[in-house]
Amino acid sequence: xxxxxxxxLAIREVRLGATRAEGGTRxxxxxxxxxxxxxxxGNDAGRRLVALEICDDPAIWPPVVRNYxxxxxxxxxxxxxxxxxxxxxxxxxxxxxxxxxxxxxxFADIASTTERVLEATTRPLxxxxxxxxQVDSEVFRRCGEAGEGERLLLGTAxxxxxxxxxxxxxxYGHLVIAQSPIDVNLAKxxxxxxxxxxxxxxxxxxxxxxxxxxxxxxxxxxxxxxIRLAAIAGxxxxxxxxxxxxxxxxxxxxVREAAPEEQDAMAVAWEFYTAYSAFVAGASVVCxxxxxxxxxxxxxxxx
Amino acid sequence: MNExxxxxLDAAIERGRIRLDARLQTLSGKPEYPDTAxxxxxxxxxxxxxxxxAEGAREAYRQSGxxxxxxxxxxxxxxxxVEPPYTGFIPDTVLRQLGYTLVDGSVIGLxxxxxxxxxxxxxxxxxxxxxxxxxxxxxAGGVVEALSGAGVRLGLExxxxxxxxxxxxxxxxxxxxxxxxxxxxxxxPGDASALLVYxxxxxxxxxxxxxxxxxEEIAFVDSLRALGMPILTVxxxxxxxxxxxxxxxxxxxxxxxxxxIRVTITAIPIPMACSPAFEGKSIRKEEMYVExxxxxxxxxxxxxxxxxxxxxxxxxxxxxxxxxxxxxxxxLPLAILVDVAxxxxxxxxxxxxxxxxxxxxxxxxxxxHVAQRDLIWVRLSKDAVAKxxxxxxxxxxxxxxxxxxFPDHIEAIQVTLVTDRAKVEELLPxxxxxxxxxxxxxxxxxxxxxxxFYSCTLCQTFAPNHVCIITPERPALCGAITWLDARIxxxxxxxxxxxxxxxxxxxxxxxxxxxxxxxxxxKTSHGETERVSLxxxxxxxxxxxxxxxxxxxxxxxxxxxxxxxxxxxxxxxLGMTFSTLAGTIGGGAQTPGFLGIAKSYILSERxxxxxxxxxxxxxxxxxxxEELGDRLRERLAAAGIPEMxxxxxxxxxxxTIEDLIAFLERVEHPALAMKxxx
Numbered sequence: 003x004x005x006x007x008x009x010x011l012a013i014r015e016v017r018l019g020a021t022r023a024e025g026g027t028r029x030x031x032x033x034x035x036x037x038x039x040x041x042x043x044g045n046d047a048g049r050r051l052v053a054l055e056i057c058d059d060p061a062i063w064p065p066v067v068r069n070y071x072x073x074x075x076x077x078x079x080x081x082x083x084x085x086x087x088x089x090x091x092x093x094x095x096x097x098x099x100x101x102x103x104x105x106x107x108x109f110a111d112i113a114s115t116t117e118r119v120l121e122a123t124t125r126p127l128x129x130x131x132x133x134x135x136q137v138d139s140e141v142f143r144r145c146g147e148a149g150e151g152e153r154l155l156l157g158t159a160x161x162x163x164x165x166x167x168x169x170x171x172x173x174y175g176h177l178v179i180a181q182s183p184i185d186v187n188l189a190k191x192x193x194x195x196x197x198x199x200x201x202x203x204x205x206x207x208x209x210x211x212x213x214x215x216x217x218x219x220x221x222x223x224x225x226x227x228x229i230r231l232a233a234i235a236g237x238x239x240x241x242x243x244x245x246x247x248x249x250x251x252x253x254x255x256x257v258r259e260a261a262p263e264e265q266d267a268m269a270v271a272w273e274f275y276t277a278y279s280a281f282v283a284g285a286s287v288v289c290x291x292x293x294x295x296x297x298x299x300x301x302x303x304x305x
Numbered sequence: 306m307n308e309x310x311x312x313x314l315d316a317a318i319e320r321g322r323i324r325l326d327a328r329l330q331t332l333s334g335k336p337e338y339p340d341t342a343x344x345x346x347x348x349x350x351x352x353x354x355x356x357x358x359a360e361g362a363r364e365a366y367r368q369s370g371x372x373x374x375x376x377x378x379x380x381x382x383x384x385x386x387v388e389p390p391y392t393g394f395i396p397d398t399v400l401r402q403l404g405y406t407l408v409d410g411s412v413i414g415l416x417x418x419x420x421x422x423x424x425x426x427x428x429x430x431x432x433x434x435x436x437x438x439x440x441x442x443x444x445a446g447g448v449v450e451a452l453s454g455a456g457v458r459l460g461l462e463x464x465x466x467x468x469x470x471x472x473x474x475x476x477x478x479x480x481x482x483x484x485x486x487x488x489x490x491x492x493x494p495g496d497a498s499a500l501l502v503y504x505x506x507x508x509x510x511x512x513x514x515x516x517x518x519x520x521e522e523i524a525f526v527d528s529l530r531a532l533g534m535p536i537l538t539v540x541x542x543x544x545x546x547x548x549x550x551x552x553x554x555x556x557x558x559x560x561x562x563x564x565x566i567r568v569t570i571t572a573i574p575i576p577m578a579c580s581p582a583f584e585g586k587s588i589r590k591e592e593m594y595v596e597x598x599x600x601x602x603x604x605x606x607x608x609x610x611x612x613x614x615x616x617x618x619x620x621x622x623x624x625x626x627x628x629x630x631x632x633x634x635x636x637l638p639l640a641i642l643v644d645v646a647x648x649x650x651x652x653x654x655x656x657x658x659x660x661x662x663x664x665x666x667x668x669x670x671x672x673x674h675v676a677q678r679d680l681i682w683v684r685l686s687k688d689a690v691a692k693x694x695x696x697x698x699x700x701x702x703x704x705x706x707x708x709x710x711f712p713d714h715i716e717a718i719q720v721t722l723v724t725d726r727a728k729v730e731e732l733l734p735x736x737x738x739x740x741x742x743x744x745x746x747x748x749x750x751x752x753x754x755x756x757x758f759y760s761c762t763l764c765q766t767f768a769p770n771h772v773c774i775i776t777p778e779r780p781a782l783c784g785a786i787t788w789l790d791a792r793i794x795x796x797x798x799x800x801x802x803x804x805x806x807x808x809x810x811x812x813x814x815x816x817x818x819x820x821x822x823x824x825x826x827x828k829t830s831h832g833e834t835e836r837v838s839l840x841x842x843x844x845x846x847x848x849x850x851x852x853x854x855x856x857x858x859x860x861x862x863x864x865x866x867x868x869x870x871x872x873x874x875x876x877x878x879l880g881m882t883f884s885t886l887a888g889t890i891g892g893g894a895q896t897p898g899f900l901g902i903a904k905s906y907i908l909s910e911r912x913x914x915x916x917x918x919x920x921x922x923x924x925x926x927x928x929x930x931e932e933l934g935d936r937l938r939e940r941l942a943a944a945g946i947p948e949m950x951x952x953x954x955x956x957x958x959x960x961t962i963e964d965l966i967a968f969l970e971r972v973e974h975p976a977l978a979m980k981x982x983x
Contacts, residue, residue: 138409139411142409143405143406143409146405147401147402162709165409166409166410166411168408169405169407169489170405170409172408172488173401173402173404173405174401183580183584185584185765186765186769186831187762191800194800199408200408200490200491202491224769228769228831231831232831
């Protein structure tokens, strides 16, 4: 008991997803965090998870992924199911890209897509709602309500628009991704704001934000390191596990302009090295978009 | 207030209380609500008792100390449901949505309207105003019929919820609050004080009362005050007690003011993204379309408190040429004048809010800002200007961001941007007069008088490990934040960049090293800096971000210290310009022998106390010496060396190190005879 007593943990434990016994319908739930020191220094307690990102409107999704997964892009639940069963992802991150369309108002679809994807998967789910103040309130309410009890990880809260996400987490028992623009103090401040809104500290996951490797990742790396060091030094407001989604990686020039036969390999290489670096910097969850990256990351993590 | 009327209301409350009390004692049947996990919510929250029967109701009432809200709730729960369109008790699932909109900010406050209005139109106008102001309104009593009769649409989707035909149904309003507190506020059933705190501070609600209440209803409404709700009476119905009479046209505004409810804005109408993500990005000369200040033109910023009637909220005025009147690469003069008004705004807060101008302009994707006061340097990028960004947009950005950031203090804000040179030059002396007055406010305070210093980590976006420690006798190195300002900033934003720092045990008094300060700096610099002397340039000097007004640097050859200010563009006797020196000492590193400082620190008794103070100063540019002028003379006189003023060399008397040595020997500068610096 003393070894595992929470007060000795540098990073809080956060449970993603809920099994039937825990009030949800997932076959497993994951505990992340619980670390005592820096990553890969022999103190790792929490697990590292690889999420495959999918979306409900592929119009703005990277062409290299669309080509690879084919028809799946038009069907979020099949895509989600393939992510788990075929590609081996620990969990799925569902992006509601449809909300980016001008004048979006298909709120009922948000609820039904959430339900269908939950139905199609057995593992915890990350949901990325809208990022437009005009529709945030309704979007987060719908996905929060549709996933009540499932301990979804909902994104993304930012300093000037965190209320809808926080409200959905509070009302329907979910978790929050708190994203700050590569800045340790803003990360801390957002966590304080969330706490003041009433979100319990063990329901927050920090996203320090990142670019691709070679395109600004080094800033994120050092901020992640500083967040982790601050937590180890006893800063409670930063003692949350981290998530990293290097989503820009597939839109960089090297990937876009690669020869057609090299596209997949190039995309996977960039995603893999960026995402793996994020693990090294201390991320508990990384989110990638190319299915082959999942496999490669899982293999290295198991080694 | 009329005493007889006061008596009347108090008497009615008392009669109502006795009636309710008696009815509860004879209550029979089953008090319960459907579709909730919170039993009778007010009772449950106050006492922790999940009431199931009449006996339980009486027990809970007793345990609550005869709280009338408990009595009303138990009595209502025993009465059963109401017919549509009335909602009666609201089930948990719907309530969760209501609570969501409240946390989410799409509803910013709650109102309960009871009684029967004499004029349905007045009631309709109140409801319309509530809707426009993002308030969620509950209705109970004759007001519902009156509104329907006047053609007002009711229902949750219209944010007007008809609870029931009798005003007593208003008790559901209290059970909604209680459940929101338990669902969203982490209030534990039975923790009455937590409920009251939540209701008073978080769930911002008020009550509007029309005439026509029974004594029991009067007693019930009065008991809502315990939940922090002001009771506003309109139509001259009730006077007395703690109830507040208002004209019906002013009821909503009054309720909002009393509860501190403010409508907030989310999107800023400018053709440029605005986010902290852009804060660290600078605009290089080649990318710049137009710049202001930075030594090329006169420029300053000033935020002032004004009477409410002199501030037209949201107004932005540009006086002088706009960016499209000048070619790319131009420099224009600039005065940023921000006028704010608000009941809770104090002139003391001005410098704190003014300092945020720096942060907010840097939030713009194509706008950039450094330094402060009359030293500012602002740029707009070519990209931004091509997208349609104008100087006016900087004003719009500032007006919105300041109001969003300080909603409790700023009720109205207007921004004037002056790019007309003559006008800027005319205004500049007035601004300097105000800066000087602000500096004087803190002049009498001593470090020994306080137990707490303040930190500033505003610049950690640029210099991630730098921490300023601000004391009464040593302002932040940017010169823009004094100890008083930092204390006020902490008051306004407790989670912000200015935190209290306990001095703790004195480690070394002369050098100004304190155990508490060291602990704080170590933590906040993320372990980078372990010790800091507040009054020394050599042993563990304070780190610097990059915003310093001046740099102090030791000149080993003459056993003294030179000071160079940001606006001096020439070389110092060290063979380096201000900007070269700045490049070596910024970024949060501890650099013994160099110090980033505010101008006013030069005049402090604590200035380089460890090294012998002001007598060490051997050189400063004439512009700086003239600016400090009489204040410097006074300081030197107080230090017992009035003749020193003439002994400080400058760029004319000593442009090089050789000239400096010769000059100092000729005037017999005291530094030459002091203890060796190194």
